[in-house]
Amino acid sequence: MVKFFNRLYAKLNTTLGFFILITVTYWLTTYLAYRTKFTLGAETPIQQFIMFINPLPTALLLFGIALYFRGRLAYWLMVIVDLIQTTWLFANILYYREFSDFLSISIVKGSGSVDNNLSKSLAGILHATDLLVYLHIVILIILLLTKLIKVDRRPLKKRFAVTMTVFSLAFMMVDYGLSVRDRSGLLTRTFDNNYIVKYLGLNEYAAFNAYQTQQQATSRERASKSDLKAVQQYLKENPAGENFQYFGKEQGKNVFVFHLESFQQFLIDYKWKGQEVTPNINAFYHDQNTLSFDNFFHQVAQGKTSDAEMMMENSLYGLPTGSAMINYGTSNTFQAAPAILAQHGYTTAAMHGDVPSFWNRGNTYKSWGYQDFFSKSFFPNANKPSNNVGYGLKDKIFLRDSVNYIQQLPQPFYAKVITVTNHYPYLLGKKDADFPKTDTGDNTVDGYVVTAHYLDQAFGEFINYLKKAGLYDNSMIVVYGDHYGISNNHRPAIAKLLGKKSVNNYDLAMFQKVPFMIHAPGVQGGVNHTYGGEIDALPTMMDLLGIKTTGNYIMLGQDLLSTQRNQIVPFRDGNFVTPQYTKVGSQVYDTATGKLMKLTATQKEQVAADQNHVNTVLGLSDKVVTRDLLRFYTPVGFKKVDKSDYDYSVSATKKRLKQEQKEDPTSVQAKNGGKSTLSDYQTDAPELTKSK
Known part of the structure; x- marks a missing residue:
């Protein structure tokens, strides 16, 4: 035995021996991360085997670069390559824990747009065991520095x-061959990055993503007007039918789009310890003049909030990787809600309590035609750190301060209000938190109801102001949740919240429902059970306002109130929900019962047809965005947006508002004799009440 270990130790003191050691330790570290840090869904023995071997081909390739060199340089090249690969692994562990997805080049490039207060989020995301991925590197460096492993200065033969x-490279092709045999069309038809990592590996995913990013850059250059024909043909063949009952019902009314951050449908009427988590939103949801949709789903991918905004404002999907607002918001041509409404006599404004670079809003909103954007610099209270939490100004303070600008907007106006306090990691100080945490045992989840309750209180205060200021009865108020707040990685906690022993893929698909409500005076409300998603919001709003979009605008959603909707709800990963079927991967569930189905031949045909529809509409949307196809088409009566028309600086905006009060005295403040209505806004925010 001693001789065996002596021989083994001697082998480790060779370049080849160290190469094998560092390759194996990195390989096993990555595989253990696959099993413990990600949810890749390796179900069959072949999938388990592929996932086990897939870190090895690129490890051999990249570490093998050092074999072309000799001595100390070869050893430290291997260590540097290991450090780079492991850091990529570590970064993806943190990102995946919160977003259930992997980092893309677009996300990395756009990290400057979303890194505000990121240290707080990282503190909540990071687990001590995550750092163990670096353990093998630390040990290897110590072994080299202490010369327990000696550097072999002899050169290896180049051959x-x-x-x-x-x-x-051959091993890589074997891995790919096994993968496409088990999952046909892996790199051509999948919309889910989990599949690529499960089959090919994290490094291969990075390479494929880099290729995709490059393709996006070149696709715009190659695009032509004829590329739009397929999109127009799709819209012609998939009409939604007329909306006779509601079309034009809210014509000329103000429009509020109230963005509920990370707010899921299950919170509606949800009680914890006998208390309603969101009593104000519940009352709004059940109001006799509110159209509420209980089968409405978010459809976001990596872009999260930015994807939701993309769909709500454009009826185009976000991208399978990265954020369309970051990648294309500055350069692309859009025909978005703000521009459409501005050309129908509306004043358009967006409000957000963080910096304009967040999700590239400062540039994207100009492309979308927002006349005003009130960001962090407009809110003096945002300068005090204690007034901020997570990703911006606390909701109660933000909403109260926002009305200072809302009251100055000439009517009718279109105003989007983006809240942020109900955002991961769901932190609130004791002075703001007056609702008990849940007891799922998951620290990420248990604070969710606390911040949701705070958001609800802020919402209630805002609605009360609208009533006092006379805006409630003269406005169409759209309220929606932008995306999930609790990711699918928290299954035990989700099960406990839902009162279940466990949750399956069907439960998780249903968990992606978010609220969508439209309150309008004179409209008979009620809960509508039609199936839809964020892609459908804009056509619905436009029809209510009497602006015909069918046959003119490129919108891939359908009016939720139309008579002949197809009710197919595509998810960005290619899965979908209909009133009949819920498809998750290869599994199909009965939507009504939640039972896993064994499909008949007829049912298989219908599911295949639905899947083809999903793949088609997602693909067409991606072409519109990545190829900037709207630059080749201008709807009848629409004027192209000129970004140079907009200036979001504080001085220019305030000067413009002052001038508008004289030229178009239709604002709430103008009608109040030029006096502010801010005193009508009542809040219990301690930051604003302690000085009174």
């Missing part, structure tokens, strides 16, 4: 290095 490169 051995070449052989290792060829072998690793």
Whole structure:
């Protein structure tokens, strides 16, 4: 036994021995991360085997680069390559824990747009065991520095290095062959990054994503007007039918789009310890003049909030990777809600209590035609750190301060109000938190009801102001949840919240419902059970306002109130929900009962047809965005947006508002004799009440 270990130790003191050691330790570290840090869904023995071997081909290829060199340089090149790969693994562990997805080049490039207060989020995301991915590197460096492993200065034969490169590439092709045999169309038809990592590996995913990013850059250059024909043909063949009952019902009314951050449908009427978590939103949801949709789903991908905004304002999907607002918001041509409404006599404004670079809003909103954007610099209270939490100004303070600008907007206006306090990691100080945490045992989840309750209180205060200021009865108020607040990685906690022993893929698909409500005076409200998603919001709002979009605008959603909706709800990963079927991967559930189905031949045909529809509409949307196809088409009566028309600086905006009070005295403040209505806003925010 002693001789065996002596021989093994001698082998480790060779370049080849160290190469094998560092490759194996990195390989096993990555595989353990796959099993413990990600939810890749390796179900069958072949999938388990592929997931086990897939870190190895690129490890051999990248570590093998050092074999072309000799001595100390070769050893430290291997360590540096290991450090780079492991850091990529570590970064994805943190990102995946919160977003259930992997980092993309677009996300990394756009990280400056979303890194505000990121340290707080990282503190909540990071687990001590995450740092263990670096343990093998630390040990190897110590072994080298203490010379327990000695550097072999003898050069390897070049043909051995070449052989290792060829072998690793061949191994990579074997992995790919096994993968596409188990999952046909892996790189051509999938919309889910989990599949790529499960089958090919995290490094291969990075390479594929880099290729996709490059393709996006070149696709715009190659696009032509004829590329739009397929989109127009799809819209012609998939009409939603007329909306006779509601079309034009709210014509000329003000429009509020109230953005509920990370707010899920299950919170509606949800009680904890006998208390309603969101009593104000519940009352709004059940109001006799509120159209509420209980089968409405978010459809976001990596872009999260930015994807939701993209769909709500444009009726175009976000991208499968990255954020369309970051990648294309500055350069693309859009025909978005703000521009459409501005050309129908509306004043358009967006309000958000953080910096304009967040999700590239400062540029994107100009492309969308927002006349005003009130961001963090407009809110003096945002300068005090204690008034902020997570990603911006606390909701109660933000909403109260926002009415200072809302009251100055000439009517009719279109105003989007974006809340942020109900955002991961769901932190609130004791002075703001007056609702008990849940007891799921998951620290990420248990604070969710606390911040949701705070958001609800802020919403209630805002609605009360609208009533006092005379805006409630003269406005169409749209309220929606932008995306999930609790990711699918928290299954035990989700089960406990829902009162279940466990949750399956069907439960998680239903968990993606978010509220969508439209309150309008004179409209007979009620809960509508039609199936739809964020892609359908804009056509619904436009029809209520009497602005015909069918046959003119490129909108891929359908009016939720139309008579002949197809009710197919595509998810960005290619799965979908209809009133009949819920498809998650290869599993199909009965939507009504939640039972896993064994499909008949007829049912298989219908599911295949629905899947083809989903793939088609997602693909067409991606072409519109990545190829900037709207630059080739201008709807009848629409004037192209000129971004140079907009200036969101504080001085220019305030000067413009002052001038508008004289030229178009239709604002709430103008009708109040030029006096502010801010005193009508009542809040219990301690930051604003303690000085009174």
